[in-house]
Amino acid sequence: MNVEWYIVLSALLFTTGAVGILVRRSPMVILLCLELMLNAGNLALVAFSRMVGNQQGQVFAIVVMVIAACEVVVGLGLIVALFRRKLPLNVDDLRELRG
Amino acid sequence: MTATSWAWLVLLLPLLGSIFIGLGFRVLPAKVAGVIGTAAIGLAFLCGIGALLCLLGEDAEARHHASSLWDYASVAGLNIKLGIYVDPLSVFMVLVVTGVSTLIHLYSYGYMQSDQGYHRFFSYLNFFVFSMLLLVLAGNFVLLIVGWAFVGFASYALVSFWYRRTTATRAGMKAFVINVVGDIGLTLAAFLIFRELGTFDYGEVFAKAPQVFHTNQWSATAICLLLLVGAFAKSAQLPFHTWLPDAMEGPTPVSSLIHAATMVTAGVYLIARTHTLFVLAPTAADIAAFVGLATLLVAGTIALVMTDLKRAIAYSTMSQIGYMIMGVSIGAYSAGMFHLMTHAFFKALLFMGAGSFISAMANKQNIDEMSGFGKAMRFTSITFICGGLALAAFPGTSGFFSKDEILAYAHARGGMYDIFQILGYFGALLTAVYTFRLIFRVLPGRPCKEAQELIDTGHLAHETPRNPATGEEEDTEVGFPGAEHHIAEQSPPMKIAMGVLAFLALFAGLIQVPGVDSVVTSFLEPVFADSPLAAIEPSVGAAWVGLGIGAAISLAGIGIAYWLYVLRPETPAALIRRLGPLHTFLANKWYFDELIDILIVRPALAIGRFANRVFERFVVDGLVTGTAETVRGSGGVVRAVQNGFVRSYALLLIAGFAGLALYFLLSSS
Numbered sequence: 001m002n003v004e005w006y007i008v009l010s011a012l013l014f015t016t017g018a019v020g021i022l023v024r025r026s027p028m029v030i031l032l033c034l035e036l037m038l039n040a041g042n043l044a045l046v047a048f049s050r051m052v053g054n055q056q057g058q059v060f061a062i063v064v065m066v067i068a069a070c071e072v073v074v075g076l077g078l079i080v081a082l083f084r085r086k087l088p089l090n091v092d093d094l095r096e097l098r099g
Numbered sequence: 100m101t102a103t104s105w106a107w108l109v110l111l112l113p114l115l116g117s118i119f120i121g122l123g124f125r126v127l128p129a130k131v132a133g134v135i136g137t138a139a140i141g142l143a144f145l146c147g148i149g150a151l152l153c154l155l156g157e158d159a160e161a162r163h164h165a166s167s168l169w170d171y172a173s174v175a176g177l178n179i180k181l182g183i184y185v186d187p188l189s190v191f192m193v194l195v196v197t198g199v200s201t202l203i204h205l206y207s208y209g210y211m212q213s214d215q216g217y218h219r220f221f222s223y224l225n226f227f228v229f230s231m232l233l234l235v236l237a238g239n240f241v242l243l244i245v246g247w248a249f250v251g252f253a254s255y256a257l258v259s260f261w262y263r264r265t266t267a268t269r270a271g272m273k274a275f276v277i278n279v280v281g282d283i284g285l286t287l288a289a290f291l292i293f294r295e296l297g298t299f300d301y302g303e304v305f306a307k308a309p310q311v312f313h314t315n316q317w318s319a320t321a322i323c324l325l326l327l328v329g330a331f332a333k334s335a336q337l338p339f340h341t342w343l344p345d346a347m348e349g350p351t352p353v354s355s356l357i358h359a360a361t362m363v364t365a366g367v368y369l370i371a372r373t374h375t376l377f378v379l380a381p382t383a384a385d386i387a388a389f390v391g392l393a394t395l396l397v398a399g400t401i402a403l404v405m406t407d408l409k410r411a412i413a414y415s416t417m418s419q420i421g422y423m424i425m426g427v428s429i430g431a432y433s434a435g436m437f438h439l440m441t442h443a444f445f446k447a448l449l450f451m452g453a454g455s456f457i458s459a460m461a462n463k464q465n466i467d468e469m470s471g472f473g474k475a476m477r478f479t480s481i482t483f484i485c486g487g488l489a490l491a492a493f494p495g496t497s498g499f500f501s502k503d504e505i506l507a508y509a510h511a512r513g514g515m516y517d518i519f520q521i522l523g524y525f526g527a528l529l530t531a532v533y534t535f536r537l538i539f540r541v542l543p544g545r546p547c548k549e550a551q552e553l554i555d556t557g558h559l560a561h562e563t564p565r566n567p568a569t570g571e572e573e574d575t576e577v578g579f580p581g582a583e584h585h586i587a588e589q590s591p592p593m594k595i596a597m598g599v600l601a602f603l604a605l606f607a608g609l610i611q612v613p614g615v616d617s618v619v620t621s622f623l624e625p626v627f628a629d630s631p632l633a634a635i636e637p638s639v640g641a642a643w644v645g646l647g648i649g650a651a652i653s654l655a656g657i658g659i660a661y662w663l664y665v666l667r668p669e670t671p672a673a674l675i676r677r678l679g680p681l682h683t684f685l686a687n688k689w690y691f692d693e694l695i696d697i698l699i700v701r702p703a704l705a706i707g708r709f710a711n712r713v714f715e716r717f718v719v720d721g722l723v724t725g726t727a728e729t730v731r732g733s734g735g736v737v738r739a740v741q742n743g744f745v746r747s748y749a750l751l752l753i754a755g756f757a758g759l760a761l762y763f764l765l766s767s768s
Contacts, residue, residue, distance in 0.1 A: 021749045030745075095743025 006047035013040035025090045027082070031075045038068045103166035105150035106185045109193055110232050112143040117225035124218035133211075136221035137204040140228055144197035150190050159625045162187055165238050165302060172241070177293075182238035184301050188626045191436060191619075192235035192368055199360045199443045200228045202596040206451050207352040209590035210458070213581030214350075220260060224356070227253035231361050235368060239299040240289040243369075247285055247329065250362050251278040257357060258349040263578030266568045270345035277342040281332025285369075288325035291318060305375040305629070312379045323376050323383030326369060330387075334366030334420045336394045341692050343417055347409040348568065350580070351454030354409055359416045359450050360443035367423040367439050371432050371627075378630050387428035392522055395421030397689055399529035403536065404685045407567075408453050408464045411537055415490065416446055418526065422505055425523070429516055430632025431508035433620040437611055438505060440619070441497035445489035445604035451587070451597050452483035456541060458584035460549050461562045466537060471546030475553040478594060479587045480542050485601040487538045489608075491531035491657060494650040497608035502527060504611070507645035511637035520645075524652050531656020532663075539664035559584050613642035 013036055020033030042061045049057025082089060116139030120132045127135070154162045167182030183189075204224060211220050230253050234246030252275070259271030293299060295318050296307045312319040330336070335343035346358050357363070370377060370387060377384040395418045402414035419442045426435030456472055456479065457464055473480045489496040492503065502523075509519035549560035564573050564580065575582040587593040610618040627633040637645070663670050675682045684690070740751075 018749075018753050022746055022753070025746070091745040094745070098741060098743025 003047050003051045006043060010040045010044040010047065013037075013043065025092050027075070027079050027089055027091055030091065031072065031079070034075075035068060035072070038064055038071075100149065100153070101164070102150045102153035102185045102190075103164050103183065105146045105153060106183050106189075106193070106236055107166070107168075108146040109143045109150065109197065110183070110229065110236060112139045112146065113225045113229035113232065115139065117222050117229060120218055120225065121222035124222070127218065129212075129217045132218045132221050133204075133208040136225050137201065137208055139225055140197055140204050141201045143228070143232070144194070144201050147190065147193040147197050150185060151194060154185070154187060154190055162625050163302075165300075167238065176297075177299075179239060179241045179299055181242065182300075183236040183242075184238035185236070186626055187623050188368075188371060188436070189235050191440075191623060193232060195440050195443050196228065196231050196235065196361050199447050199600075200224075200231075200356060202599055203352050203356040203360070203447060203451075205592045206355070206454075206596040207350075209592040210352055210454055210585050211350065211581070212585055212590075213575075213583035215575075215577035215579075215581060216260065220257075220350070223253060223256050223260070224352075227257065227357060227362070231365070234365055238301055240292060240301075240304070241299050244282065244285055244289060247333070247365070248282055250357075250365065251275060251282060251333075254278065254346070254357050254362055257353040258346045260349055260353065261579055263576075264348065264566055264573065266566060267348040270342075270348040274342040274346050277332055277339050281329040281339065284325045284328025284332065288322050288329065291322045291325065295319075295322070301372075305373075308375050308379060309629075312376075314379055315382055316379070319376060320380040320383050323373075323380040324386070326373055326376070327383060327387050327390075330366030330369045330424070331390065332366075333369075334363050334424060335417045336366065336390050336421065336424060337397060338691065338695065340394065340398070340417050341688075341695060344410045344413045344688070347407070347413050351409065351450055351457065354413070355447045355450030355454070358413065359446040363416060363420055364423065364439045364443070367420065367427055367435055370424065370427045371436060374427065374432060374627060374630050377428065378632065384428045384430075388425045388516075388519060391421040391424030391426075391428060392519055392526075393421075394418065395425070395526045396522060396529070399526050399533065400685055401688050402533040403529065404682060406465050406467050408457065408466050408469070408537065408541070409450070410464075411466070411533065412446070412449050412453055415449075415530065415533065416442075418530065419446065419490070422502060422523065422526070425519055426505035426508070429509055429512060429519060430630065430635060431505045432627045432630070432633060433623045434501065434504035434508055436623060437619045438498075438501035441489065441501040441604070441607055444600055444607055445486045445496075445498055448482060448486035448597060448600035448604050449490065451593070451600065452479050452486060455479040455587045455593065455597075456483075457567075458586045459553060459559055461560045461584065462564065462567055462580060464567045466540045469541045469547055469550075470544040471542075471550045473542035475546055475550035476586060476588055479597070482587070482597045482601040483542070484538060485604050487534045489604040491534040492527055492649055492653045493657070494646075494653065495608070496605050497603065499646070499649060499653065500608035500611055500613075503645050503649040504613070504642070506649070507613075507637040507642045508635065510645065511635055511641060512632075524648060527649060528652050528656045528659075531653045532660045535657050535660030536664055539660055543665060559586065613637075613646065614639035 017033040017036035017040060020036065021030050024030060024033065042064050045057040045061045045064070049055060049061075079089070082094075087094065116136055120127065120136055124132070163184070163186035165182055165184050167180035169181050171179045171181040173179070204221070207220065207224065211217055214220065227250060230246050230249030232246075234243060234250055237243040237246050255271045255275040255278075258274050259268045261267045289299065292304060296304055296311055298304055298307070308319070328339075332339040343358060343363065347354050349358070377387070398414045398417035398421065402411050402418065405411035405414060419438070423435045423438050423442070426432070426438060455476065456469065459472065459476060460469060463469075485496075489498040492499040506520045506523045506527075509516045509523065546554060552558065552560050564575055564582075565571060566573055573579050585593065587597050610616060611620065624633070663674075687693075
């Protein structure tokens with residue numbers, strides 16, 4: 001089993017997520033794309049862990065999952081709050097913090 | 100108790116009095132405040148006598164003590180103690196200051212009775228005495244400057260005591276500003292002393308100076324000249340004298356205490372105190388002597404034509420301080436200090452008398468309006484004549500012995516110094532004439548309206564209160580003189596003060612009669628023992644010849660005044676007509692105010708205006724607004740990035756991250 005394939009897959013997933021964040025406007029989809037990028041990172045970590053032969057990378061992957069879960073909670077909470085206040089679910093319209 | 104403990108008590112009492120009266124002004128009845136103020140100074144005088152007795156109980160050589168309470172400042176090789184220096188000179192000054200101050204407090208107790216600012220007056224007055232004592236007792240130059248500045252402030256506060264009179268507040272400011280010029284001179288002198296000698300302490304400075312400086316070394320001369328700036332500004336010598344006549348806007352007891360008897364003599368004390376330095380810088384000492392001489396002549400001529408009673412006496416004060424400055428500068432130290440003492444007595448007395456007359460005139464000060472007070476106010480007139488006789492150096496009075504001692508010394512020193520004697524005698528003639536001009540204008544003759552009223556009814560004249568300088572109407576509330584006036588005849592405290600001073604003015608000279616006794620000289624001798632000039636002494640014969648000449652001149656001056664103002668009262672007017680330009684010149688005080696205005700005030704104003712219009716507008720404003728504009732502009736650039744589009748932030752993030760990754764990839768291969 002060669003580690004390159006995992007890396008290539010991870011890179012593809014990461015790029016998909018990054019492009020998704022750049023082109024989509026729905027906060028929901030952006031959140032999904034973020035998850036995709038985090039999981040691409042996870043995949044790379046696990047693959048390298050297998051390659052090197054110790055468990056440190058896997059431990060990192062678990063930490064990343066915990067952080068991802070937290071992030072989703074905050075992100076979804078924001079989306080629910082936006083929905084409740086009847087604000088547009090479109091990140092380009094939510095720009096009150098511009099300089 | 101030791102001499103220094105007494106001296107600390109001397110300092111403490113007036114300070115406590117000032118604070119107590121100042122804080123308790125709502126609670127204390129006016130009379131109590133006056134009693135406390137007077138008692139504080141009186142007790143300080145007694146403590147001064149305690150210090151004197153302590154000193155007299157010691158050997159002459161051992162009569163100097165330093166004492167300090169704590170370190171005033173201690174940094175980087177600089178150690179300044181809150182210390183006092185007690186020696187015959189400082190004790191002499193303490194006795195003169197507290198003694199005369201006690202009497203003037205007593206006088207003020209009666210004189211200021213109806214003034215709404217009675218507590219404030221006594222609080223200020225006590226503070227002044229404290230500052231003056233700090234000045235004379237200070238044990239190092241730093242504390243001297245503290246006392247020096249304090250008396251400047253006290254003078255300001257008391258000149259502007261009637262603070263709702265514009266003329267008074269202006270006079271106060273003028274006094275303060277000119278005094279600050281002097282403070283700067285003194286401070287620079289202290290800096291130079293520290294640079295050259297590495298210490299501020301009197302004892303160390305005077306011990307080191309003769310080893311460090313050689314005669315007329317430029318740094319010693321510079322120190323002395325800067326000290327002289329301080330001395331001249333405080334003692335109203337040319338060209339810093341213009342504040343003193345204006346300071347007569349203050350209440351009369353203030354003129355008597357600060358602007359005649361004590362504060363203005365601080366310059367004389369300073370020169371006497373630093374005589375060690377002046378011996379090393381004879382050029383500076385000669386300059387001081389010539390300035391003193393010039394002041395005594397200029398002020399004497401102005402006093403001849405002043406029609407304002409208090410201002411005439413103020414010019415006389417300047418003139419007499421000129422004698423003292425001249426004396427201590429040419430080396431007649433103890434004679435100068437002796438004249439300081441006798442002058443304090445008779446000049447304080449003259450001002451008290453003037454205050455009494457002015458009260459009787461309902462605050463008018465113009466001698467053209469006064470006449471015939473000899474009959475109306477017997478006591479004031481007699482004491483005024485006593486003071487006048489002493490000022491005019493009438494044979495036997497105190498001023499006679501003290502003034503002639505300075506002049507006899509000038510002659511004994513010989514050479515160029517004979518000039519001081521000759522012109523000093525001319526000044527004495529002027530003194531006698533202007534003093535008796537005042538007396539002959541005010542006392543004899545047909546009583547004026549106010550004097551007549553006093554004779555007929557025993558009541559003082561009352562008029563709408565007016566500013567004596569401008570004639571403006573004013574009220575009698577706080578910040579203005581009180582409604583009632585007080586004259587010595589009707590006020591026992593004033594009577595006592597004037598009586599004691601009249602006695603001293605007449606007889607204080609007898610403690611130092613050439614060939615008979617020399618109380619002051621022998622007491623001060625240890626202080627000045629290190630000066631070679633102190634060893635010069637006129638022979639008894641020469642001194643008596645000098646006294647004889649002085650007596651003749653004094654009598655001649657009185658005679659001239661009698662002839663001019665009593666026998667031929669029409670001659671002065673004729674003289675004024677004949678010598679019109681000269682009279683205008685003198686009446687305008689030699690145009691010194693105008694000269695200073697042109698030389699200093701206007702250029703300073705022009706520079707200020709230039710600085711405001713050009714420097715401030717373009718340079719300062721340019722710097723400030725320039726900085727602001729730069730920050731705002733660069734902020735505008737960065738602002739464009741913060742556009743609120745989440746996706747553009749993400750793009751920047753990703754692009755940046757990709758750029759970094761690319762950089763590391765490329766640089767690692």
